Amino acid sequence: xxxxxCRYHHQNTDIKGAMSDKAAAELIGTAILLFTIQVSVGxxxxxxxxxxxxxxxxxxxxxGPISGAHFNPAVSFAIALRGGMSVPEMITYWAxxxxxxxxxxxxxxIVTSSYATxxxxxxxxxxxxxxxxxxxxxxxxxxxxxVATNPKVENNHYYGLSIGLVIVAGAISVGGISGGAFNPAxxxxxxxxxxxxxxxxxxxxxxxNLVGGIVAVGCFRVVxxxxxxxxxxxxETAPLRxxx
Numbered sequence: 102x103x104x105x106x107c108r109y110h111h112q113n114t115d116i117k118g119a120m121s122d123k124a125a126a127e128l129i130g131t132a133i134l135l136f137t138i139q140v141s142v143g144x145x146x147x148x149x150x151x152x153x154x155x156x157x158x159x160x161x162x163x164x165g166p167i168s169g170a171h172f173n174p175a176v177s178f179a180i181a182l183r184g185g186m187s188v189p190e191m192i193t194y195w196a197x198x199x200x201x202x203x204x205x206x207x208x209x210x211i212v213t214s215s216y217a218t219x220x221x222x223x224x225x226x227x228x229x230x231x232x233x234x235x236x237x238x239x240x241x242x243x244x245x246x247x248v249a250t251n252p253k254v255e256n257n258h259y260y261g262l263s264i265g266l267v268i269v270a271g272a273i274s275v276g277g278i279s280g281g282a283f284n285p286a287x288x289x290x291x292x293x294x295x296x297x298x299x300x301x302x303x304x305x306x307x308x309x310n311l312v313g314g315i316v317a318v319g320c321f322r323v324v325x326x327x328x329x330x331x332x333x334x335x336x337e338t339a340p341l342r343x344x345x
Contacts, residue, residue, distance in 0.1 A: 120190065120193060122167060122168070123167060123168035123169070123193075123194070124168075124194065124196075124197040125197070126164045126167040126170075127164070127168050127171060127172060127194050127197040127198050127201065128197040128200055128201035128204075129164075129201060130160045130163070130164045130168070130170060130172045130201065131172045131173075131197070131198045131199075131201030131202050131205065131286055131290075132201040132202070132205030133156060133160050133205060134153070134156060134157060134160060134172055134202075134205065134287075135201065135202045135204075135206040135209065135286070135287065135290050135291070136205040136206070136208050136209040136212075137152055137153055137156040137205075137209070138153055138205075138206070138209070138217070138287060138291070139205065139206045139208075139209025139210055139212075139213065139216070139217055139291065139294075140209045140212055140213055142217040143209065143210065143213040143215040143216065143217045144213055144215075150268070150269045150272035150273050150276065150281075151269060153268055153269070153272060154265040154266060154268045154269035154272070155265065157172070157264065157265040157268050158261045158262055158264070158265030158266075159261075160172065161260070161261035161264050161265065162261040165249075165261065168194075169185075169249075170261075171194060171198070172198060172201075172284075172286070173198065173241075173283075173284040173285070173286060173287075173310075174194070174195045174198055174284070174285040174286055174307070174310075174311070175238050175241075175242060175283075175284060175285060175310040175311055175313060175314040176241070176242055176245055176314065177191050177194040177195060177198070178191065178311055178314045178315075179242040179245070179246060179314035179315075179317050179318050180245075180246075180250070182314070182315065182318040183246060183250060183318050183321065183328075184329070185250060198286040199286055199289060199290065201286070201290075202286040202287065202289065202290025202291075202293075203290050203293050203294060205290065206290040206291050206293070206294040207294045210294055210295075216291070216294055216295035216296075216298075217291055217295070218280075218291050218292055218295050218298050218299045219279075219280035219281075219282045219287065219288045219291055219292070219299065219302065219303060219306055220280050220299060220302070221278075221279065221280065221302065222277045222278045222279070222280075225277075225278040225279070227305070229278055229279075230278055230279035230280070230306075231279070231305055231306065231309040232309075233275035233278045233279040234275075234279045234282060234283060234306050234309040234310055234313070235309040235310070235312050235313040235316070236275075236313065237267070237270075237271035237274070237275060237281075237283050237313070238283045238284075238309065238310040238312075238313030238314060238317075239314070239316045239317045240267055240271070240313075240317075241264070241267045241268070241271070241283055241313075241317075242313060242314045242317035242318070243317040243320055243321060244263055244264060244267050245260075245264055245317075246317060246318065246321040247321065247324075247325075248260040248263050248264070249264075250321075250328070251325060251328070252328075268283065271283055279306070280306070282303075282306050282310065283310060283313075284310060285306070285307035285310050285311070288302075288303040288304075288306040288307050288310075289303050289304075291303070
């Protein structure tokens with residue numbers, strides 16, 4: 102019995118340590134993403150979409166083997182719905198992502214002496230903005246589910262590039278309509294560091310992002326139903342392995 106207890110304690114310690122590593126990777130990666138967003142958008146850089154998409158590609162490749170490189174609560178939500186992580190694990194990811202978003206956004210604001218927020222375009226309505234956020238978050242989550250959780254493309258080498266390109270396309274296409282967050286951590290992190298500016302809109306954007314994640318899981322189930330059959334749902338496939 103004593104040996105069994107020691108083994109259980111060792112296994113439990115390993116699980117907690119692994120989760121700590123994953124949370125740290127999510128925090129650091131999200132901080133890097135938000136720093137880039139804050140600096141590029143804060144300076145009104147014309148090539149901000151390329152800078153943001155480029156850094157996302159880099160940190161997805163860097164963090165993929167550690168945490169799954171979600172860096173986005175909507176992505177973690179979709180992965181959880183898909184069966185790749187438990188609710189407590191998802192909440193841990195969410196907390197790490199939000200903290201990282203605030204840290205990265207704050208550092209970026211200090212560097213540029215300005216703090217950006219996610220805003221509705223001057224000629225857009227709230228409905229248009231939230232729909233744009235939901236649609237591109239759906240696209241992002243669907244792409245991630247297809248390239249990172251589909252056993253048929255396991256160990257592919259293009260997953261990071263495809264994810265980053267979605268952000269570039271989204272920022273260029275609808276950034277002027279919705280602000281181009283596609284990520285609750287982005288919307289909330291920027292709002293918090295700007296003194297809770299436009300917090301209500303950030304919350305609505307976050308809700309729209311989660312809806313996009315739900316729709317993505319539904320569509321993924323339609324195109325790959327075998328992954329939702331008994332014994333078929335295994336979470337993310339290597340190298341983007343974020344489940345425990």
